[in-house]
Amino acid sequence: MAWENLTFNSDFILLGIFNHSPFHTFLLTLVLAIFTVAFVGNTAMVLLIYLDSKLHTPMYFLLSQLSLMDLILVCTTVPKMVVNFLSDRKSISLAGCGTQIFFYVSLLGAECFLLAAMAYDRYVAICYPLRYPVLMSQKLCALMVSSSWILGSIDGVIEVAVALSFSYCRSREIAHFFCDVPALVTLSCTDTKTFERVIFICCVIMLLFPVAIIIGSYTRVILTITRMGSGEGRHKAFATCSSHLMVVGMYYGAAMFIYMRPMSGRSPSWDKMVSAFYTILTPMLNPLIYSLRNREVSRAFMKLVGKAKSAEYMA
DSSP states (O other): OOHHHHHTTSOEEEOOSOOSSHHHHHHHHHHHHHHHHHHHHHHHHHHHHHHOGGGOSHHHHHHHHHHHHHHHHHHHHHHHHHHHHHHTOOEEOHHHHHHHHHHHHHHHHHHHHHHHHHHHHHHHHHHOGGGHHHHTOHHHHHHHHHHHHHHHHHHHHHHHHHHTTSOOOSOOEESSSSOOHHHHHTTOOSOOHHHHHHHHHHHIIIIIHHHHHHHHHHHHHHHHHHTOSOHHHHHHHHHHHHHHHHHHHHHHHHHHHHHSSOSTTOOHHHHHHHHHIIIIIHHHHHHHHHHHTOHHHHHHHHHHHHHHHHHHHHO
């Protein structure tokens, strides 16, 4: 059966991860709570960095872009999953599936490059503090951020165009809670080996290349920190870098598990669990990690709360 005859006349079916048992209903409630924290936390980070002039530095500009990406990412998957559960309709249209793939893949790639840019920012700030304004200028910072968005979007367009060009003559049931490329490709009756190689090459570029930059940057950072004479300086540097490394470890570990394994022999259950970790849980943890471990963000938040209370009192 031709792909066009199937996909234009019928939708795909997202099997999801929850049924209507009491335990799974509880898990869905937990996911909604995590989504709410992620949505509020990332929105607050973006607004806080935008409103506080003292946070208008390359480091916090990069952090605001990470929060914006996480905000869009969590909104790409969770609302559709919840609507399907509550309405008991598991279908997703061709356009909806393509949209999910585009945003999901684009944001995955964009975050990979952005995390590498954040590692470079820390490298310059700690290893070359006197030259930081020159080596990490606003122009360079804007270029790195825009490049992250553009490269991620290019990857998203390529994967959407190729994945939705296959013939899907098998079951339309996708063993996932959103349209993920590996889960969708397993339904194709077309030979996808070439596409699998393309995905692997993309992963090398989008995952391993930024990881190499991060490892190189933090190797130099750690060597510089160990030579610092001030204990307070070492503590501050370690606190800043450890927050970023925690995010990198969670994000890259899960992404490599999903996209750098062969299509054959995959376990849908494991793929769904790991995908849920870095599409739902990680966007919630990122703002918490950075806000709880960063004095400047905490100070800006308390300042904003103080202004709000003062305005309420004056009213």
